[in-house]
Each structure stands twice: as structure tokens, then as C-alpha cells.
Amino acid sequence: MTTRRILALQDVVKRVPVEFNQTNKKVSQYYGSNVFGLDAMREFLSEEAFNSIQNSMNQGTIVERKMADQVAACMKAWAQSKGVTHFTHWFQPLSGATAEKHDGFFEPIEGGRAIERFSGNALVQQEPDASSFPNGGIRNTFEARGYTAWDPTSPAFIWGNTLCIPTIFISYTGESLDFKTPLLKSLATLDKAATDVCQYFDKNVTKVIATLGWEQEYFLVDSALYNIRYDLQQTGRTLFGHAPAKGQQLEDHYWGSIPERVSAYMRDFEYEAHLLGIPVRTRHNEVAPAQFECAPVFEETNLAVDHNLLLMDVMEKVAIRHNFRVLLHEKPYAGVNGSGKHNNWSLATSTGKNLLSPGKTPKTNLQFLTFFVNTVKAVYEHADLLRASIASANNDHRLGANEAPPAIMSVFLGEQLSKVLDELEKTVQGGKMSPELKTALKMNIGRIPDILLDNTDRNRTSPFAFTGNKFEFRAVGSSANCGGPMTVLNAIVAEQLIEFKKDVDGLMTKNVEKDEAIFQILKKYITESKRIRFEGNGYGEEWKAEAKKRGLSNIPTTPGALEAMITKKSLHLFESLGILNHREQEARYEISIETYTKKIQIESRIMDDMVNNQIIPAALNYQKTLVESAQGMKDILPADEFKKVAKTQLELIKEISERVTLIKTEAALMTEERRKANNLDSPKKQANAYCENVKPYFESLRYNVDKLEAIVDDATWPLPKYREMLYLR
């Protein structure tokens, strides 16, 4: 009998690069043409409506209802001119993916006819009847409806034949049920706090935006192989699989040439991305075989987050056209690197300046230093919350596995900046500073050389690294919504800047001159936050020991890490800044912890199914062949001869029996642990039980299955093997 795997492999060898509607046009000729952006707005809106939208985009003012009607009508006209028939509110529920509910523009009217209609009401608000989205107990049955509300700061776009309107998602009682609402609030809070601090240096600054440039890593696998791996389909990762003889040890994949089929896929999804105004620009191979990365030009954070989510969707849909499946999971394969999503983050002023770019003049140097030191201090103060913001069952496989930053939060500054901070700490003493000293200090900062920008390789092992003109939060997982970690980062930096302003103003009321007050406070922060700075190898065992000495936390698994979400300190942070009240934050914690449990539970059940339905039958089948062959030999050979000749067969038969027994026993024990965990009375206890009592069986089960894979006849093994999935032509 031919196994499904062999049939799938026959498909795979026949693959050729898929042709697609490749246009000869330059990107600039079609970029953003599926976005209701400035050009489309100018063309379709009246001047009054255009200005109203612009105001609301720039100042966050509310779009009046009358204007909303007009905007909706124009959006509809624009979308219809492009063949669009449906619209949807596009939002980001806490389940992680994006959600949409498509409605047709048409409305039946009297006489059995229909018209196309899209009102201001439909643009501004929709009720997705979303009682089954995760809400952490906020919405009980009688207030089960949440509603979505238009976010005019992120433009509407066309995907397929649907007009998509980015929205926030909140409950009727006003609690946020999504990633976008707190993100927008954190951005507004950070804007206010940073603009206030900018006034010390430049009165012309009226607004500060946070910028985000993400780098998306992903794997590709042929869809024929994907379709017969239940684990990949259902969990996004392979739960079994013997390591290939050639993995990533030769390091020949990284930045190597991109296979034709893959390159056709990349061009295709980049084309779609450009139509949607997503500025993807970089593509290359990653470290593991079949692993790749793409990165855009950075944008304002809210837009960048939307674009990342949209791109993940685009990548998945386009992959299918090319007979690929894209794997966004943090660890699709054991034994080779997993995938992350570096979040490059900075602050930009309304005057066009990057606040984290070391300046050319003494004044801008001090401004740079202010934002730089405050960010480091913020990370120091809320390291555990940042750790929690990237915690997930998926990411646990990757963090600290010598391929991704450890679970210990630290900040990498680079040699020059470390020196600057050390000097500042030594030089600035209490009391009055001489003007010469102040100038010298500022000049010192200015000497931060440009080579810093080329120095990024040295900090690969850091979860949070300064890379010359931005911080790079590297611990974020590849499948995550960046909105979560970005909300935390914005919030903690905002809180810190507010604190800073208070401290500096405090000194100034005591007649300390401004620059001097700033230096004094920065010095204090540098001393206080010193423990979080680490320039060495984050993968080393020594760092774990050193971090422990310094009192930094090292929480390897998600259930433990999530606790930081609901400490007094974290609840106070979000509540005092008006980003999330404690009920909303507690709900988020509950959703995260339940999601963790469900993921491990599903993986465990799928393991059960696969060992019982696929692995054990395949092994026993092969064993049967061995038994028959041994039996035949026994029939024709003298007994002493048989013993000698059939030795290998007999050993194989025995090994298969032993491993099958082990697998059976362990699977049963795992099921029993699952049953016990399910009966516990709190989500936290359940998550801990899944983490500590169920998950350990994954490794021992896998070990024996992978050993069987290595000895069972290749032709009868049911699951696509690593060596087949990881190599793309």
C-alpha cells in the first residue's frame, strides 16, 4: 500500500514556480491603490469632509456624524469603482487573530429590488454579535454584545472584494476587548508625556509619535506535506519528527540564494502588500532551512501593527496559491531555530526628529540622552511586565533556547553608550556643575560614533537592544500581535517620562538650573537602573548566574511570567495612565492563562491521536513484516544458523515492542495528568498543572516516536519527515 506521505511527495517533486499576475509597473505606480488614503480621499471627499478626517487622524478629534455619512458614501463609491461588494469592520479580538464579519452593501427595497447602501452609522459602529470572542469574564450573558467602532487613524482598505474598516472592539459597558484600544490609549499617553518633556529642549514640538518597524520571520512548507501533518495543521508546529542529518549546522541557508518557487511567492505577496500600502522592503533567508524574513519601512505604531496583522493574513492566503503553507508559529520544528518578530521602536517628533538618534548639537544630545536613559529606566522598573507581554505557549519553546533572547530581561546599550552613562554617573555630583562640565558632558554624548549602527551583531543575544537610533525588542514571538508588547512599552516609557518631568520640575522649583536638574535626575536614574544593563552573551550559563546575583527575574515558562500582569505595580501603571482599568487588565490575564492551557491541552490530545492512529500502527506493521521474515527463515534454516542470521531482525522486533510499550504507557499517564489538570478549580492552577505535569510528557513521547521513525521502513512511515519538509526547491 502506498502511504499518503509517498503520494504527497510525488506531488512535491513535480512543483514548479507558480506564475502570477506579475505587473511590469514600478511599485510607485500602484503602491497603496487599494487603500482609502490621502489620494483617494482627496479625489472622493469634499474639502470639508477631507479636513475633518485629517483633523481626526492628526489630533484624534471625533468625526462628526454628518461627516461620517459623507465619508461612508465616498468610501462606498471608491470601493465600488474597484469592484467591491461587501464591507466589514476589521478588528483585533484577544484571541490573537484578526476578525471580520462581512456585510453586503446591497439592501433589499420594496418591489423586490435592491440598492447599494453604506451609511455613516455602518461606517462608525457595528455589532459583530461577538459573545464568543474571549473576554475574560467581562461580558456575561446579558451584556453579551460588544461593538466595533471606527479608528480613522488607520485607513480603510480593500482585501479581496471587501472594504475593510479598521476598528476598535469594546463591550457595551465600555471595557476594551481587543489589542487596539489600549494601544491607541498608550500612544496618546506617551505622546502627551513625551511632548511635555520635549518642551525642555524644543518648544516647537507639538506631538510625539512612537514608530515601529517589525521584522517578520516565517517558515514555508509544501502544502501537500502540510495537509497530511495533523500536528502542523492544528497546532502550527510539528509535535514529532526526527532531526535531519543536515539541519542548520553548516549555516549555509542564512542570506543564501532564495529558491525560485519561494522567490515567486515573495514577489506575489509583496505585490499584494504594496497594493495595501504596506511598505515591505526587505526579504532574505533566515538561519534555519525553509525559514525566511521580511521587513517593512517603519511607520507610526498603530498603523504598523495593523499592517503586520494584515500582512500575516496576506502571506497565508498568497502562500496557498503557490502550494505553500506559511508557518508563523514561533517553533514549527524542534532542533532548528524558531521565529521571532523583532519590534524596532523609537519616538519621532512633529518637527521630524528621531528622539533616539544621538544628535549633532549639545542641546539635542541632552535630549537624546533624556529619552534614552528614561527608556532604560522604564525597562528596569517593569522588566517583568515586558517579559509577560511576550509570554505564550508558543514562545516558551523559543526563549532561552540558544537561538532567541533568554527569558531574563536586560538592555544592551553598546560599548560607547555604556561608557557615556558610566562617565556621567561618575562626573555629575550633587551641587552646582560648572558650565564647562555641562558642555563637556553634552559633547561626550555627541561622540557616540556612527559605527554603532554597524555594531548590531554583537547584541543578537539581548532581548532589548539599542541599535544606534532605536531600541529593538527582540523577544516578541513571530505569531504575536505586536500591539500587546507595544502597549506595555509605550505605557512604561510614558509613566517614566511623567516621573522624570516631575523630578526635574521639582529640582527647578528649588532654583536648580534646568540643564543641571536634568543631569542630576538622569544620573540618579542611571544608578538606579544599572542592574538591567548587560553587554555580554545572553545565551551563556554565566549570565543566568550573574542575573540571579543581580536579582533579575528569570521566568522560563508562561504561567509564571503572566503573573506580572496583575501585580499591584502593573495594575497601577495601566489604571493611573487611563490605558486599562484593573478589571480589563485582570480579564486579559485570565484570557492569556486560559489560552495557554488550551494550547497545551490541544497539543497533548493531538499527540495522543497521532501515536495511536498513525505511529503505533505503522511501527506494528513494520514489525509484522519483520516477524514474517524471521518466521520464514526459521522454517528453512537449521536452528543454530537461524539464531545467527536473524539476530538483527529479532533485535528490531524487540526494540519496536519496547518503544511501542513505552509510548502507550506514557500516553496513558499523560492523559491521566490532563484529566487531573482539567478538574482543578482555577485557571491559574490548571495552567500550572499543564505546564508542570502534562507538558513534560511531550519530550519523552517524542523521543521514542522519533527513534521509531529512524528504524521503521521509510516507505511505510506515515508522517512527512523533517528532511522532506525543510528542504524547498
Ligand code: ADP
Ligand atoms: P536589522 O535589524 O535586520 O539589521 P535594520 O536595523 O536596518 O535591520 O532595520 C530593521 C527595522 O528597523 C526595519 O523595519 C526598519 O524600518 C526599522 N527602523 C529603522 N529606523 C526606525 C525607527 N526610527 N523607528 C522604528 N523602526 C525603525
Ligand code: MG
Ligand atoms: Mg533587527
